[in-house]
Amino acid sequence: xxxxxxxxxxxxxxxxxxxxxxxxxxxxxxxxxxxxxxxxxxxxxxxxxxxxxxxxxxxxxxxxxxxxxxxxxxxxxxxxxxxxxxxxxxxxxxxxxxxxxxxxxxxxxxxxxxxxxxxxxxxxxxxxxxxxxxxxxxxxxxxxxxxxxxxxxxxxxxxxxxxxxxxxxxxxxxxxxxxxxxxxxxxxxxxxxxxxxxxxxxxxxxxxxxxxxxxxxxxxxxxxx
Amino acid sequence: xxxxxxxxxxxxxxxxxxxxxxxxxxxxxxxxxxxxxxxxxxxxxxxxxxxxxxxxxxxxxxxxxxxxxxxxxxxxxxxxxxxxxxxxxxxxxxxxxxxxxxxxxxxxxxxxxxxxxxxxxxxxxxxxxxxxxxxxxxxxxxxxxxxxxxxxxxxxxxxxxxxxxxxxxxxxxxxxxxxxxxxxxxxxxxxxxxxxxxxxxxxxxxxxxxxxxxxxxxxxxxx
Numbered sequence: 001x002x003x004x005x006x007x008x009x010x011x012x013x014x015x016x017x018x019x020x021x022x023x024x025x026x027x028x029x030x031x032x033x034x035x036x037x038x039x040x041x042x043x044x045x046x047x048x049x050x051x052x053x054x055x056x057x058x059x060x061x062x063x064x065x066x067x068x069x070x071x072x073x074x075x076x077x078x079x080x081x082x083x084x085x086x087x088x089x090x091x092x093x094x095x096x097x098x099x100x101x102x103x104x105x106x107x108x109x110x111x112x113x114x115x116x117x118x119x120x121x122x123x124x125x126x127x128x129x130x131x132x133x134x135x136x137x138x139x140x141x142x143x144x145x146x147x148x149x150x151x152x153x154x155x156x157x158x159x160x161x162x163x164x165x166x167x168x169x170x171x172x173x174x175x176x177x178x179x180x181x182x183x184x185x186x187x188x189x190x191x192x193x194x195x196x197x198x199x200x201x202x203x204x205x206x207x208x209x210x211x212x213x214x215x216x217x218x219x220x221x222x223x224x225x
Numbered sequence: 226x227x228x229x230x231x232x233x234x235x236x237x238x239x240x241x242x243x244x245x246x247x248x249x250x251x252x253x254x255x256x257x258x259x260x261x262x263x264x265x266x267x268x269x270x271x272x273x274x275x276x277x278x279x280x281x282x283x284x285x286x287x288x289x290x291x292x293x294x295x296x297x298x299x300x301x302x303x304x305x306x307x308x309x310x311x312x313x314x315x316x317x318x319x320x321x322x323x324x325x326x327x328x329x330x331x332x333x334x335x336x337x338x339x340x341x342x343x344x345x346x347x348x349x350x351x352x353x354x355x356x357x358x359x360x361x362x363x364x365x366x367x368x369x370x371x372x373x374x375x376x377x378x379x380x381x382x383x384x385x386x387x388x389x390x391x392x393x394x395x396x397x398x399x400x401x402x403x404x405x406x407x408x409x410x411x412x413x414x415x416x417x418x419x420x421x422x423x424x425x426x427x428x429x430x431x432x433x434x435x436x437x438x439x440x441x442x443x444x445x446x447x448x
Contacts, residue, residue, distance in 0.1 A: 007338065026378050027350030062349050062376075065295060093256060106294045106372070107255030107402070129349065132375035133294065135254045135402055136438035159350075159378045161403050162442045195379050197405075197443045213442055220446030 001047030003033055010034060012178035013047075020146060020154045020165060022211075024193035025173030031157040032062055034178070035128045038155065054153075057124035062132065062157075064113040068101050073112065076101040080116040091115035092141060106133045118145050123152045131160040139163040143212070161195040164211040185209050227266065227367075227396060231275035236419035237261050239275075244424070247411030248389065248397045252404070252439060258419040259400045260294055260371055266398050267291045267369045279367060279396070287367055290360030294371035294400070296349055299356035305347070306331075306340040308355055312363045330362045334388060349376040357385075361392040368394035374403050382406060404431075404441040415439070 003010040010030040016038075025031050036042045037049060039059035051057075061067060070076035074097040077084040084097045091111040095104060104112065110133045117125075130146075131139045143165035146154060156167070170187035172179050181187035188194060188202050188211075201208060201219050208219035229242040237258050251259045264270045265277050268284030269291070279287045290312075293299045302308045306327060313323040331337040336354055339347065347355065353376045361368055368389075374382050386409060389397055401407050413430040415423040423430045434440050 007342065024378065027354070027376070027381050028348045032348060063295070063297070065297075095256070105256050105260055111255060129376070131402075132349075133255070133372060133402065136404065138255055139402075140438055159376065161379060161382070161405055163438075193379060196383075197446065201446075216442060217445055 001037065001044035001049055003030060003037060004045040005030070005033070009176055010173060010178065011176060012037075014171065014178060014180050016153050016155060016169075018151065018153055019168030020149070020156065021169045021171060022156045022158065022164070022167045023171045023173065023178075024158065024191075026193075029173040029176075031173060032128050034173070035059060035126050035155070035157050038124075039126050051124070054123045056122045057126070058117055058120070058122045059126040060114065060117045060128060060130060062129040064106070064109045064133075065102065067113050068109075070101060073097045073099055073101050073104070076112065077116065080119070082116060082119055087112065087115045087119070090119065092138065107135055107138065110134055111138050114142055118142070121149075121152065125149070125152060125154045126157070127155070128157045129159065130156060131158060131163065136163060140213075147212070162197065163213060166210045166212050166215075184211070226280065227398075228278050229265075229275070230278075232265065232272045232277060233274040234265060234270060234272045235261060237265065237272075238419055239421055242414075242421055242424065244412045244414075246395045248399070248409075249412040249414065250407040250410035250427075251398065251400045251414045251416060252402070252407050253414075253416030253422075257416040259416050261419075262414075262416065263291075263369050263371050263398060263400060266367070284367070288363065288365040289367045289369060290363070290365040290394070291369045292353065292356045292360050292371060292373055294375075296352040296356065296376065299352070299359070300344045303343055303345070304340075305336070305342050305344055305355050308344055309340070309359050309362060312359055316363065318363075326362055330358050333391075334358045350378070350381065353377065354381075357388075361394065364393050366394060367396045367398070368392055370397070370399040372400050372402060374401055374406055404439060405443055408441050408444070 069079045074084045077087045093108045093111050146165040169183050170181040170191050172193045181191045185207050206219040206222050208215040226243050229239045232239040253259055267289050310323050310327050353373050408427050413427045414421050415430050423433050
């Protein structure tokens with residue numbers, strides 16, 4: 001399919017099977033627009049997108065404030081049909097349930113939002129910059145939850161540099177095209193947007209099995225022959 | 226020097242803190258008071274008790290550029306060129322000088338192609354770059370950035386470090402959740418529950434965080 005905007009265009013073709021997919025790309029390359037298209041919230045200018053076996057889907061926006069519909073923390077949790085106490089525990093934040101949800105710090109708001117999103121299973125889960133504003137512990141907690149997803153398609157659009165879940169497939173937007181870098185770990189050889197540490201490891205022949213912190217550490221500690 | 230003395234504001238409690246010119250990064254868990262600390266440095270909020278001084282003066286008497294952690298909260302005007310020009314117009318800079326500064330700043334930051342775009346049509350990263358440009362267009366003495374790097378790709382982060390040095394601010398104070406970025410600072414502050422638990426050079430502060438997830442991954446990896 002082709003997405004055309006006044007200042008850029010994106011040609012995207014590919015098959016997204018079950019598993020965790022990571023899509024990276026430069027600022028303003030069309031990642032968020034692609035997420036909207038994949039969620040069915042916009043239609044492509046040309047081409048089609050077919051969704052097979054998708055009965056439930058969720059798009060988490062880059063900006064958690066765009067999701068807010070309740071005034072207080074309790075109302076926000078209730079709007080997702082969830083118990084406040086359970087959400088706060090899952091989010092790992094200590095805030096009073098009656099405080100205005102938009103008075104939370106951005107990181108707290110992101111944690112609250114992701115706890116709501118990840119409380120349910122979806123056939124297609126699209127997460128636009130899920131790690132932005134999260135502290136390192138929050139990123140690790142979200143990675144654990146994502147890595148534990150055994151069913152469905154999860155697509156991450158992210159600029160994250162160091163803390164990733166275990167991913168199955170890497171894509172990147174480059175020169176106006178969605179490029180398929182391939183499945184892990186082979187994808188790392190052609191991943192132009194790889195964080196510097198991963199690039200360094202690949203260039204030195206120590207290709208990580210995956211891009212989790214554990215995978216990167218294991219590769220870094222390998223003896224070079 | 227920026228000095229905090231017996232500061233109390235909501236959950237923030239800082240008895241004494243001093244840091245010198247350069248890049249100061251602020252790290253810590255979500256909700257630990259980092260943004261409130263930045264707002265105190267900027268004079269956006271004033272302490273209930275104690276004092277915050279920038280080279281002996283109130284932050285409100287100092288030229289300060291500030292980028293909010295919520296990209297949309299930085300936006301005042303519909304068009305990028307007006308947003309960029311706003312600090313100069315607010316300070317009654319002559320129109321011709323303003324136009325020249327906008328063109329020069331946009332060129333320097335590689336956003337000339339965005340000048341006629343609507344702010345609401347920009348991507349998250351583009352909004353942050355424009356907000357940063359507006360914050361530094363009048364060459365403020367203090368530049369305060371709340372998690373600007375959350376919305377930037379790896380290449381832009383590297384580029385951002387360079388333009389930050391070229392911005393000419395005496396003090397750069399920034400929150401970041403990218404520990405690799407925090408390593409590239411002159412000073413590092415680690416917050417927990419409204420208090421500065423560790424302060425010093427990055428190596429010094431991270432040495433106290435080596436058992437936590439805040440320790441930079443690249444430092445755990447042998448060369």
